[in-house]
Amino acid sequence: MRSFTSVGGPEDHATTLSVWGGPKTLFEEVTLETHRGVQRESAGGRRQREAWEAGAWTSLRSGRPPPRRAAPAAAALPQVMTMSDMARDRMAHSLKKRTSVSSLSSHDFRRKGPHGRAKDSVSTVSYMDDPSQHDDASHLTVQMENTYQMGPTKRFPVAIVNRILKDVLTNYLQEEQYEAELCRQLTKTISEVIKAQVKDLMVPRYKLIAVVHIGPRTSQSILIGSRCLWDPKNDTFSSYIFRNSSLFALANVYAVYFE
Amino acid sequence: MEEYHRPCDEVGFNADEAHNIVKECIDGVLGGEDYNQNNINQWTASIVEQSLAHLVKLGKAYKYIVTCAVVQRSAYGFHTASSCFWDTTSDGTCTVRWENRTMNCIVNVFAIAIVL
Numbered sequence: 001m002r003s004f005t006s007v008g009g010p011e012d013h014a015t016t017l018s019v020w021g022g023p024k025t026l027f028e029e030v031t032l033e034t035h036r037g038v039q040r041e042s043a044g045g046r047r048q049r050e051a052w053e054a055g056a057w058t059s060l061r062s063g064r065p066p067p068r069r070a071a072p073a074a075a076a077l078p079q080v081m082t083m084s085d086m087a088r089d090r091m092a093h094s095l096k097k098r099t100s101v102s103s104l105s106s107h108d109f110r111r112k113g114p115h116g117r118a119k120d121s122v123s124t125v126s127y128m129d130d131p132s133q134h135d136d137a138s139h140l141t142v143q144m145e146n147t148y149q150m151g152p153t154k155r156f157p158v159a160i161v162n163r164i165l166k167d168v169l170t171n172y173l174q175e176e177q178y179e180a181e182l183c184r185q186l187t188k189t190i191s192e193v194i195k196a197q198v199k200d201l202m203v204p205r206y207k208l209i210a211v212v213h214i215g216p217r218t219s220q221s222i223l224i225g226s227r228c229l230w231d232p233k234n235d236t237f238s239s240y241i242f243r244n245s246s247l248f249a250l251a252n253v254y255a256v257y258f259e
Numbered sequence: 260m261e262e263y264h265r266p267c268d269e270v271g272f273n274a275d276e277a278h279n280i281v282k283e284c285i286d287g288v289l290g291g292e293d294y295n296q297n298n299i300n301q302w303t304a305s306i307v308e309q310s311l312a313h314l315v316k317l318g319k320a321y322k323y324i325v326t327c328a329v330v331q332r333s334a335y336g337f338h339t340a341s342s343c344f345w346d347t348t349s350d351g352t353c354t355v356r357w358e359n360r361t362m363n364c365i366v367n368v369f370a371i372a373i374v375l
Contacts, residue, residue: 144374180336187340195342208344209369211326220333223299226326227307229315235322254324256371
């Protein structure tokens with residue numbers, strides 16, 4: 001597994017954190033990247049914590065920087081800012097507890113580019129590496145009011161999302177050859193791009209999970225499966241597999257209705 | 260109309276607990292086995308179903324998505340990334356990587372809170 005031994009140090013994860021808020025809804029975005037490697041236990045967790053506190057970057061960022069969406073912090077509602085602090089602290093707190101491979105160790109907070117399509121929402125970017133903002137309100141969770149709705153007003157458009165997945169994968173991967181470092185970056189980039197495009201569909205009250213797998217087309221065999229425990233009336237998923245001569249890519253988007 | 264207040268015994272998703280549960284499920288299904296094309300379907304299905312069943316037994320108010328990828332060990336790599344748009348105070352994820360002599364297994368668990 002030559003491509004993985006070259007990456008030493010903390011766990012190979014990246015996180016981006018941003019808050020997309022509107023008058024009624026408030027969600028946080030989290031991007032996680034994992035790749036196959038040896039399971040690491042507490043030593044990795046300790047390294048991860050140190051790297052995180054130092055705001056260190058791992059060698060993941062050596063490849064070409066993925067395109068980022070903008071995060072204009074304009075006219076943030078007071079609740080939005082509180083939420084982002086609270087959420088960030090919660091995230092910080094929950095991350096510090098994790099010593100297994102599921103935790104995060106590097107920070108990816110560069111977001112540039114125009115993002116102006118959401119009319120009634122604000123977007124802010126918060127960094128993972130400032131533990132100084134400790135708020136007592138961080139332990140409170142947001143209490144949601146009753147919506148009195150029986151179901152979603154707009155259903156998740158599976159066919160449109162299928163097309164989005166197809167377009168994104170084809171555009172990014174049509175001419176590419178499988179290379180370890182490049183594909184590492186590409187998986188993260190593509191998952192973020194997919195999430196951004198599906199968010200732009202503005203389907204209200206849906207939480208999104210975009211998962212991307214990329215691997216080489218060699219004689220090895222792979223099977224990828226998933227099961228979901230959810231409400232099948234409202235929740236759904238969308239999937240697309242892309243193949244070219246040297247690699248394959250699978251993109252899944254799970255949409256979970258927030259009742 | 261009264262609001263239902265969730266019991267505040269634990270806020271957020273407990274990734275360690277999920278990690279242990281999933282690791283046990285994988286050990287149970289794949290432990291001591293070699294990569295076998297004929298069984299692989301059945302193995303992934305068992306891993307995913309057992310993980311889900313155990314997660315549900317925790318009794319928490321969560322929706323779960325469990326993804327499992329099993330790859331034959333070779334000189335080549337394999338990349339997975341995920342990007343999530345959710346409420347980070349209540350939702351969470353956990354990834355378990357497992358390997359033996361002939362294969363690698365990656366299981367992702369995503370948990371999304373239900374507000375009752």
